[in-house]
Amino acid sequence: MPQNRVDDGVKEGTTTSELKVLKLQRGRKAAQFTRACNAAETQITCRANEEELRKRLEALNTALDGVLKINDDYSEKVQEVSEIEESEEYATRMTARHASTVKAIEDAIKLKSSGCSASETEGKPMSLAPRRDGSKVSGSRASKCSKASTVAREAEITAEMKALELKHLRARKERERQKREQEDMLKRQKKEQEDMLRKQEDMLKKEQEDILRKQEDMLRKQEDMLKEQEDMLEEKAMEEEVERALVKARLCKAAESDLEWERRHDFDGENVALVPRECNVTEGPVTVDLPQRRPPPQEQRRTLQSEQQTAANNAKLPSSKNEQHPANWHLSPPFPVAERCARETLDQFDLARAGQLRS
Incomplete structure (x- = not known):
């Protein structure tokens, strides 16, 4: 029992240290993600080119993946319900920030595409009017395509968010189930220990009663034996007295x-x-x-x-x-x-x- 307590203490200390390390790593990843979001917003404000914005979008996705991975590891290690809920809220907040930043980047890219087509049309000569009309038609088509792609991306983001929420919900349910199983197992072990202790107490009590009963029987037998010995001694004394009287009477008669x-x-x-x-x-x-x-x-x-x-x-x-x-x-x-x-x-x-x- 003391060895088990020592092992439990060592295990608990190890888990606490692991949680501290994971929390520190999650903070570092979140700081990188925040810096990436701030840099993306700065580039959007400074009207960076489309290539830089797309690179920033990839960096945002990588940073978010790192944060979510560390957060999932942290959620699997913690046991308290409040900490689990806090990790889920943390992941939701990071995902929402990522979604808003991605949307802003895509809007900036869309604006850049529409702005480039307009400037190209304005720079062409008048003789190319029919082509300018055609370019306008092609620009409207491009804007429709970019709008459709934006809607598709927003739908994809929503689907990813829903999938992430479902994943978190399943993980929370699994943790709750494991926690219930552990509590039930602890209750069963406690009940088994109580039953074992009760059985041992009953056995000890029964053994003590048997020992007392045997001792009482032995004392009773000894008392009976002592009484029989006293009766035999008394009978022997009476017989000796009778024998002496008979011998005396016979000798008196013979005299x-x-x-x-x-x-x-x-x-x-x-x-x-x-x-x-x-x-x-x-x-x-x-x-x-x-x-x-x-x-x-x-x-x-x-x-x-x-x-x-x-x-x-x-x-x-x-x-x-x-x-x-x-x-x-x-x-x-x-x-x-x-x-x-x-x-x-x-x-x-x-x-x-x-x-x-x-x-």
Whole structure:
């Protein structure tokens, strides 16, 4: 854009300098034409001969052609309507001055021709009267011919003036058309630039809106992830708390009996698969179907030894204590083996579930 402005400035300066040069040349040509017209008028006043007048007529035509040529070049360069009209008026004024001077020269030439014929007739003797009458007839014919030629020349001058006016009119119309085309082109370019700027602004605005929307979506996702992490941490804390409570309860239960205390770590690290059945909490407590698990042989031997030892101890007890307990009280200890196994299995299931949640 700055380079275009510099080029336009250089072009405008060049055009202005060319116009100044053309205007100066037109002034010089007009001065030559004016001097030629003044010289012709002086010769007409001094009654110069016909040959000099005809030479002056040719000089006038040459001078007028030079002025009109420079004026046409100047009219093609200018852009202002006032300057164009001024150049057309200038050409019309020069042409009118040329026409009047040419007419005066032709009238002088005609007078010279008629004056020469009259003087020749007066200088002849009387014996040549019939020839003098004939010369008068020939002089009248010559005057008629000169008058006809003058009329023809005037008609030619009028035709040239009309042709020149038509030429100037066409040139003015052409310049006006070019000027309108340039204005329309400038308007189209301005409109295209405005449309391009508007499109760029819309694109930038849309891109900014998309970026803001993406940032908002990203922030929303981050907030959701943080919330999920907080929920997971809270759930994990609750599970750990439940796990600690279950371990504490199991250890407290195991502490009530020596056998339970010795066997408190028997099922550590074992995963027990439980299959819960469908239940309704409103109808009663939740029940779980446990798979039947047989104790290992070592545990069976330990259980049998414990029962035998208990039976032997009961046999040694006094009768007062035997009356307080039923006869088969050793067969139903406070924590039966099946119930204990089920409880420990549930504890192991809770521990396994807590481990899966942590992972």
